[in-house]
Amino acid sequence: MPDDQAPPLEPVKVPLVKTPLTVLQTLRTARRNVLEIIPDICTKQPMVSGKTAMVRWHMVMDPTALRRVLKDNLENYPKSDITKNLLRPAIGDSLFIAEGAHWRWQRRAAAPVFSHRNIAALAPIMSASAEAVCQRLKGQPQADMFAEMVAATFEVISNVTFSGAGEMAGGDVHEAIDRFIDQSARVSLLDIIGIPTWVPRPSRLLGGNPVADMKRVADAAIEKRRKTGAKAVPDLLDLLLEGMDPETKRQMNSAELRDNLLTFIVAGHETTALTLAWALYLCAFDQDVQEKLYAEVSEVLGGRIAGPDDIGKLPYTEQVIKETLRLYPPASFISRTAQAPDELCGREIRRKDTVMLPIYALQRNEQLWPAPDTFKPERFAKGAKYDRFAWLPFGDGPRVCIGAHFAMVEAQIILASLISRYHFEPIDGKEPVPEMVLTLRPKGGVWLQVTPRS
Numbered sequence: 001m002p003d004d005q006a007p008p009l010e011p012v013k014v015p016l017v018k019t020p021l022t023v024l025q026t027l028r029t030a031r032r033n034v035l036e037i038i039p040d041i042c043t044k045q046p047m048v049s050g051k052t053a054m055v056r057w058h059m060v061m062d063p064t065a066l067r068r069v070l071k072d073n074l075e076n077y078p079k080s081d082i083t084k085n086l087l088r089p090a091i092g093d094s095l096f097i098a099e100g101a102h103w104r105w106q107r108r109a110a111a112p113v114f115s116h117r118n119i120a121a122l123a124p125i126m127s128a129s130a131e132a133v134c135q136r137l138k139g140q141p142q143a144d145m146f147a148e149m150v151a152a153t154f155e156v157i158s159n160v161t162f163s164g165a166g167e168m169a170g171g172d173v174h175e176a177i178d179r180f181i182d183q184s185a186r187v188s189l190l191d192i193i194g195i196p197t198w199v200p201r202p203s204r205l206l207g208g209n210p211v212a213d214m215k216r217v218a219d220a221a222i223e224k225r226r227k228t229g230a231k232a233v234p235d236l237l238d239l240l241l242e243g244m245d246p247e248t249k250r251q252m253n254s255a256e257l258r259d260n261l262l263t264f265i266v267a268g269h270e271t272t273a274l275t276l277a278w279a280l281y282l283c284a285f286d287q288d289v290q291e292k293l294y295a296e297v298s299e300v301l302g303g304r305i306a307g308p309d310d311i312g313k314l315p316y317t318e319q320v321i322k323e324t325l326r327l328y329p330p331a332s333f334i335s336r337t338a339q340a341p342d343e344l345c346g347r348e349i350r351r352k353d354t355v356m357l358p359i360y361a362l363q364r365n366e367q368l369w370p371a372p373d374t375f376k377p378e379r380f381a382k383g384a385k386y387d388r389f390a391w392l393p394f395g396d397g398p399r400v401c402i403g404a405h406f407a408m409v410e411a412q413i414i415l416a417s418l419i420s421r422y423h424f425e426p427i428d429g430k431e432p433v434p435e436m437v438l439t440l441r442p443k444g445g446v447w448l449q450v451t452p453r454s
């Protein structure tokens with residue numbers, strides 16, 4: 001192939017800042033794309049500290065320090081007020097934002113819900129959604145695979161939370177989630193660098209609560225289920241209704257159930273759709289990877305849709321998903337607030353300092369990953385070595401994502417099924433642009449050429 005036709009070596013990435021930004025520049029840049037406020041040196045250094053508008057902040061990329069923040073000294077680093085203020089209006093004091101004893105009992109009560117056995121029982125819902133998207137793609141030579149994946153994962157999450165049955169009108173809830181995320185994202189750039197809370201935020205001025213309808217429908221669904229009893233195959237609502245903290249014997253009341261189910265929807269729906277959309281973009285970008293993946297899935301599936309029994313037989317599919325989560329982590333920026341003085345990487349941390357975990361920069365850090373911007377699923381092959389705290393798409397420690405296994409199973413079922421039925425290619429001039437709006441989204445969607453495999 002002549003040089004001018006050679007494919008680009010690296011998939012799309014976010015341009016990180018090379019010179020320090022003033023407060024105004026930070027605000028302006030973050031409004032465009034929060035990821036762009038991450039200094040480029042975060043991909044080269046273990047830790048970068050600074051001060052913006054009187055707020056001391058640190059961006060941590062050193063695995064040992066990250067272990068301390070997320071695990072060994074967890075109590076000192078609760079989720080930042082930023083995160084909590086952003087999410088509380090939609091998901092109350094649920095698992096995602098609660099701290100201390102109130103978090104602990106909820107986590108213990110919810111943990112069995114996400115056991116491997118329960119997820120295997122729910123997997124047929126994931127297969128049905130994979131079949132539906134394969135049907136929808138018929139006769140579509142080009143498709144926005146991000147929109148398709150949002151539809152597919154929404155179907156899964158709404159069916160495993162409230163088992164559909166008209167209890168929740170998919171379109172309405174999706175719109176409510178979208179409006180909520182859009183609104184909160186506009187706030188986050190002010191909060192993320194710690195501008196005081198008395199500075200008016202656009203969404204707080206707008207008033208109204210875009211998720212009120214969603215809460216009403218969820219409340220009604222819970223009350224109905226209490227009366228009708230569990231389904232033959234228990235869904236997440238049934239499992240959570242039964243859930244009990246083994247230590248305190250406490251069970252969730254209706255409001256706690258509702259807040260946690262809405263948390264699962266908010267935390268689990270778009271994140272998994274993004275993983276799948278970016279994975280498909282990468283497969284189209286690197287045809288060799290796609291062919292290797294096709295070889296694996298056609299051997300295991302022989303053209304049928306993947307199911308729970310195939311998980312474990314699709315190692316390369318899993319590697320592709322893990323590498324996608326490295327390059328495009330949906331939650332690419334996590335932040336904490338220090339409660340007491342500490343030391344990270346030999347540097348002083350003061351009470352109230354903002355400690356940021358720029359997962360995007362961590363997972364592209366040159367000291368941790370060779371050729372970090374290239375797409376190489378083999379990095380995650382069996383026996384390959386990497387620092388556990390250098391790959392944190394689901395966080396780690398006690399607050400690690402409770403839905404990680406659920407998401408990995410869902411992503412494998414949908415990706416394997418799609419690749420076994422269709423071939424994906426890029427479309428000239430329609431490259432996605434990674435943009436951080438609370439999650440790392442492909443601006444403009446992921447438009448791909450879609451050809452059925454005969």
Ligand code: HEM
Pocket residue numbers: 079095096097107263264265267268269271272275329330331334335392393394395396398399400401402403404406407
């Ligand atoms: C690829 C998909 C997903 C990604 C990348 C992801 C990412 C994350 C991350 C990074 C955290 C930790 C946040 C922090 O420490 O500040 C988290 C926590 C959480 N995630 Fe996920 N998540 C995904 C899917 C899901 C799914 C499918 C569910 C539920 C159905 C879910 C429910 C939660 C909950 C409840 C927490 C809070 C856990 C706690 O604090 O105890 N997530 N997720």
